[in-house]
Amino acid sequence: MPMTANYHTHTKRCGHASGEDREYVEAAIRAGIKVLGFADHVPLPPGQGTGPRIRMEPEQIGDYFDSLLALREEYADRIELHIGFEAEYFSRSFYELQTMLADWPCEYLLLGQHFLRDETADFYIGRPFDDPELLERYTDTVVAAIETGAFLYVAHPDIARFTGDEAVYLAQARRICRAAKEAGIPLEVNLLGMRELRWYPRGLFFEAAAEEGNKLILGLDAHSPKHFTDREAAEAMRDGLDFAESFGLELVRELRQ
Ligand SMILES: [Zn+2]
Ligand SMILES: [Zn+2]
Incomplete structure (x- = not known):
């Protein structure tokens, strides 16, 4: 059964995606998507500084x-x-974020933890590192985020590019998986990572998910309309389905919010 819902779609406002909003909608329709969620990178709340431009204002x-x-x-x-x-x-600023969004008809948040505190002061967790303490801090942050109950699912839960000991990695991955399971939210198999042959989706992470019995969801993480329609998109959707199936985990097709 092909992919019919995608909740992870960006817009050009974040500064590193291209195409008009309408082009994303039309591309999604052409790709057979029936439920399309836009989840562009949220702005930092006013007064929280501006870092490298990776999000709208x-x-x-x-x-x-x-x-x-x-x-x-x-x-x-x-x-x-x-x-x-x-x-x-x-x-430190999550309350301000929620206050900022309370004025708008925002239906959901995806957790995309690229940084630990904020990008003005911090290390992008997708750079290679081997410090177990940093991995633990990343994990603590993701677990705390899940426990807020504010997130629909965890986007690229395996974005931390830890190059150290696999047993250490697995132990921390298991903590994220357990928290997501308890919260009843799925973990994303990120298809942008898949099409761009990034370090994620990382099989080792999903081995932990298989042990914990998590639910998975596919996310295109589209930063261009062609991420719905080109050959690589079709391949990533197929590969994502195969990947999820290979762990024997339930794949969530559609989310009720
Ligand atoms: Zn992005
Ligand atoms: Zn994204």
Whole structure:
């Protein structure tokens, strides 16, 4: 059964994605997607600094919703649109983040923990590292994020590029898997990582998931409309399904929010 829902779609507002909102919607329809969720990188709350530009500014939230709400209406008979954000869990400013979003019809958050505190002061966790303490801090952050109950699912839960001991990695991966299981939320098999042959999805992480019995979900993490429609997209969707199946885990097709 092909992939019919994708909750992980970016827009050009984050500064490193391309294409118009409408092009994403039309590409998704062409790819056979029935439920399309936009989850662009959420802005840092006002006063929380600006780092390397990897996200929209707070002033762009209005345009994000205006545009997507209009498209939701226009394409209502062809695709179901949802609007959320991909967010980091920064405990110091999470309340401010939620306050900022309370003004908008935001339906969901995906957890995408690329940094531990914030990108102005911190290390991108996708750079190779072998310090077990850093891996533990990453894990603590993701577990705390899951425990807030604020996230629909964990995007690329295996983004930490730990190059050290595999037993250490597995032990920390298991903590994330257990927390997600307890919270009842799926773990993403990230298809952008798959199509770009990144270090994730990492089989070792999903071995831990298989032991814990997690639910999985496929996420295109689309940063371009072609991430729905080109040959690599079709391959990544197929490979993602095979990957999930190889661990014998349940694949969630659609989420009720
Ligand atoms: Zn991105
Ligand atoms: Zn993403």
